[in-house]
Amino acid sequence: MQYCKNSGNGRCVVPDMKLEKLVVLFLDCQTTNSNPKKGNVIEIGWACSNFSRDNGVDATSVNSYLLKQPVGHEIPERIHTITGIRRDEVDAGHEPREVWSQLLSAADEIARLNRFNKCPLVIHYAKFETPFLIHLHTKYSAARGFPFKIICTHVLAKRLFPELPRRSLRAMAGYLGYSVGQARRCRDHVVATAFVWQALVRVLKERLCITTFEKLQQWLDQPMLSTGRERTYPMARETRRDVPDKPGVYRMLRSNGDVLYVGKASSLKKRVNSYFRRSCRHPEHILEMLSQAKQLDVTVTESVLEAAILESDEIKRLSPPYNVALSKGQRDVWYCSPNLLEFSQTLTKRCRIGPLVSQDAVARLAVIRQVVKKGNIPDVDDARLMAALGIPEGYTPDHESTRAGFAAFLEKYAQQFDTEHTEL
Structure with missing residues (x-):
């Protein structure tokens, strides 16, 4: 030597x-x-x-x-x-x-x-x-x-x-x-x-x-030559193409079986394959996750609601490193009653609307429901009311936007709402 x-x-x-x-x-x-x-x-x-x-x-x-x-x-x-x-x-x-x-x-x-x-x-x-x-x-x-x-x-x-x-x-x-x-x-x-x-x-x-x-x-x-190739992902195309077109939960895994990410979808096939579209712009942490994901595990559910519940349970059980919104010690899943005033962390007969990742947004809608009448808007000079609505000081929402936001919420959960309690 x-x-x-x-x-x-x-x-x-x-x-x-x-x-x-x-x-x-x-x-x-x-x-x-x-x-x-x-x-x-x-x-x-x-x-x-x-x-x-x-x-x-x-x-x-x-x-x-x-x-x-x-x-x-x-x-x-x-x-x-x-x-x-x-x-x-x-x-x-x-x-x-x-x-x-x-x-x-x-x-x-x-x-x-x-x-x-x-x-x-x-x-x-x-x-x-x-x-x-x-x-x-x-x-x-x-x-x-x-x-x-x-x-x-x-x-x-x-x-x-x-x-x-x-x-x-x-x-x-x-x-x-x-x-x-x-x-x-x-x-x-x-x-x-x-x-x-x-x-x-x-x-x-x-x-x-x-x-x-x-x-x-x-x-x-030696100088590094540009390959001119498209971005290549570790997960085989056959793996993601064989995913069923049904609601459910998907898990991205490393080659050693570690779960990287858990997600839900109304269509597993569309959601999983959306990660790999050429036109899709992902944030850095998603690209980092996709660089590691070689395996895929899916669970088909009967409904999107069941998928959301299973996703929440799986995230809390597995603590995947690339899940943020529903991980342990951070946010919980909530369900609310049709009048938007009661909340529960489990699906109950009274609290059947959800799952929701935050009480705050729904609580603000409940305040809107109580104070907004047809043709009127909340008293924007009432500081406590504005704070309850989560509206920054000096900002006044117009009536049309308020109604449109609540209407969109109702439309999403139309079948779960008791309609006699939802009129503004």
Whole structure:
């Protein structure tokens, strides 16, 4: 085995180093901003692994540290929301210099094991972490050379799976059969990065016969050619085309059987296939979900109402990561009485209109029903009445719009309403 030498273009070349034998360091950072000039690293985690380990990296093998923050540097609310990290936790954390020193020691040991002059560092979206690593290096170890040869699994995935809708860490790990937790924390992300790396190394070998570190770098040095292909989804067309044209509940699943999303439909066939229309514009989280969904499970119901009830029960039972509106700890399903004044979380003889995801909208309709008479509108000067209707101060609804909104509600539930109680 040979020591790493510079090839003239700054690349690190070891001709006979097999990727399957390469000892690498996996790393992830959580920060307060995407720019190191405006934010700091609040958590950093890493783990060493190679293919001689049957199980790769697990959570117990990850070194994860919360870093103390400069005086006056707060954790933005949005960062707390997605990570769960609190200010008091980082206040009790580690000094950045000490953690960086530990990371350098791990890097030097891996470089020695590989007989490289740099440590192979695998990061999923290296474009984000690299500036922060350079910043820490400049601040604490500028006297020595930058110790890492960075490999970005996102770049590898983009080349290997160009038609996949999304290639974020969550999307790629899910596509390959690993579930990433909801909270963005280093320990889980390091394990996921290791899983993705090992899977991609196998794909490189099987599809392109790339087995060495040198061949990998040569492949990455080549310009990426545009495929010009349409977006391709993991779920086979036959799977979604065979869905019955009936009401029911559908479940999107990963290849390992994890349920990603539960939905209801008046027509399962139309709803499921609507996700895959070329003209359909999905938000990011749906594209991320579709990048992982390989299997489909459906339950046909007798009615849309039964489908809605089953959907609610399934979401609460399974807690799918891509369900928001009806997940545990958030909204509940409600049913209301024909006079819109009584509510129940279960379908009863008195409360038979629904299911509804909110009491508020129906409660406001009940207020409208009580105060609106033919040809009249609510007293817009009555602040308490306006608040009960959910109308912002200074906004006056016109009578026609009020009647139209209530009429639309009645039309939707015409058969369930007692008509003698619904006239405005």
